[in-house]
Amino acid sequence: MEITKSIFREYDIRGTYPDQINEEIVKKIAVAISLKCQQERVDEICIGRDGRLSGKSLLNSLSEGLSEHGINVTNLGLVTTPLLYYAAKKSKSKSGVMITGSHNPKNYNGIKLVINDKPVSGKEIFNLIKHKRDISSSPGKIISKDIKEDYILEVTKNIKINKDKKIKLVIDCGNGAAGCIAPKLFKNIGCDVIELFSEVDGNFPNHHPDPGKTENLKDLIQEIKKTNADLGLAFDGDGDRVGLVTNTGEIIFPDKILMMFSQDILSSQKGSIIFDVKCSNALPEIIKDLGGNPIMSPTGHFHIKNGINKHNPLLAGEMSGHIFFNDKWYGFDDGHYSGARIIELIWKRNESISEMNEKLPKSFSTPELNIDVTDETKFKIIEDFSSQCSLEGEKITIDGLRINFDNGWGLLRASNTTPKLVLRFEGDSMDSLNKIKDNFLNELSRICPDIDINLV
Ligand SMILES: [Zn+2]
Incomplete structure (x- = not known):
């Protein structure tokens, strides 16, 4: 089977199921992970999956592939990515593999991994796939474990609040994996919890589990206003990101x-x-x-x-x-622990x-804005823009080009996970913000006239 190289990203592995990522490919990836484990002297690993429809069978392939190559597997089943990281931190080998498509569309799935307490890039795994490996004569043991109770106990002990006056909290899990932990966790911490979309459902029937997009926070804002809640928290598909809405319905x-x-x-x-x-x-x-x-x-x-x-x-x-x-x-x-820290902060x-x-400094900024381009052209656009941009200011080039001006800043970078350019602007007044944004976009269309500048 042909493996699509582009699914091996800088941060993780991500692709569409079943054409780019499927049971057979996950088995091959498992062999590569077992090699990485061997290099790092790791012989046991925690694994888990989010609530996507393809998660269960991909997790089985991963488990088999690792065990066949001598790795002892602790299978956590349906969890959030933070629960997987928590289990990894608590284990001797500090290693874990998560089957997750994060906030990508529902036909996606992927893998995030940490070996020996260090992140491993998708590209590193791709380079290991070429190496053949025989099945081990002593396969690893596979055990199942539920980590959720340990996690809830430890977070509850860690967060200092007075439980006499309950904070009213709306949580929106967007039918993602967060539903398997967030409602119980926040009740246990001592909140009065109102739940939205806690049933884990890989079809995401209500809205997409991505709190980074304001349209996905509409239900949460409405429910906060309806119930006079103190705050609202939303989680992405695998629970590692949090979105916050205030008691007045404002997105922070x-x-x-x-x-x-x-x-x-x-x-x-x-x-x-x-x-x-x-x-x-x-x-x-x-x-x-x-x-x-x-x-x-x-x-x-x-x-x-x-x-x-x-x-x-x-x-x-x-x-x-x-x-x-x-x-x-x-x-x-x-995302859940961050939410718990917000509750602690209110107290x-x-x-x-x-x-x-x-009480925070006032500034005028855009959310993250995107321009659709292609995976093939995005880095070249950034290269051209960075080398030819004539705007005067403090230029920071650690990721795309960010220019700090006296009255604000602008950023243009390439998304690592999608075929998009990412932009954001901030000014000390609405007028400064608009000027900075216009100057950036004018420069972009001067340097790259072929781009259709349609900000979304
Ligand atoms: Zn995520």
Whole structure:
């Protein structure tokens, strides 16, 4: 069977089922993972899957493939990605493989993996696939384990709140894997929980499980208003990202959530905080003002995780809603734990989320914007734009081109996971924002006249 090279991405493996990724290909990938395990002296691994329709049979193939090549397998079944990471952190080998399509359309599936506590890129696995390997004479054992109770107990112990006055919380799991853990977790923490779409259903019949897109938060906003809730949390398909909506129904972008967490954590500890190129300039300013060390990173969990291993920060996060707590948690991205920390913050500050938001610096910004291009052209466009852009300002080239101006900033980068360009703009006034955006787009159409600039 022909393997499509493009499914092996910088951060993970992702493709359409069954043509690009299927049981046979997952078996081949399992052999490559067993080789990587051998290199890292790892002989046991946790595996799990999200709620996608193809998840169960792909997980079986993965389990068989690993066991046949001598790896002991702990099968966690249906879990979120953070539950898989948690199980991996708790295991001796610190290794895990997750079958997940994250927030991609429902016909997608893929693999995220961590071996020996380090992320492994899809490209590295692709290079290992070429090596043939005989089936082991001593196959690995396969055991099943439910990790959910351990996780709930540990998060509940970790989060300090007074349970006398209950916080009213709406959670929207979007029929993703989060439904298998989030309702129980937040009830156990002591919240009054109102559930939306907790039934795990790979058809995603209500809305797509991607809180990064505002249209997917409409039901949550409506329910918060209807029930007078204190806040709303939404999770993506595999539960590693969080979306936050205030008591007044306002969406809080993840860079603002990171500002709130930075203020909280830096008030008692000093250290580094990592964030991606898509975040507001106000974030590094807040971190610096509070005596912390801001570190800007390329976008993508692979880069953020490598940054965490290198810098051992207190906190890391991305505009996409991946937030990694490393102050009193394990340093992996966890939408549910991030949500629990928001609940803790409301208790600590005795303020509503909208009051906390009001106190943050005012800025005018766009959400993440996209322009459709192709996987083949996107990096060339970025290369041309970076080398020929004549706009004056502080140029940052760690991921695409970000230019910091006196009155705001603009960013153009290539998406690593989709055939799109990613843009974001921020200004100190609406006028500055519009000017920066217009200047960027004019430069883009001057340098790359063939692009159809249709921002979505
Ligand atoms: Zn995800």
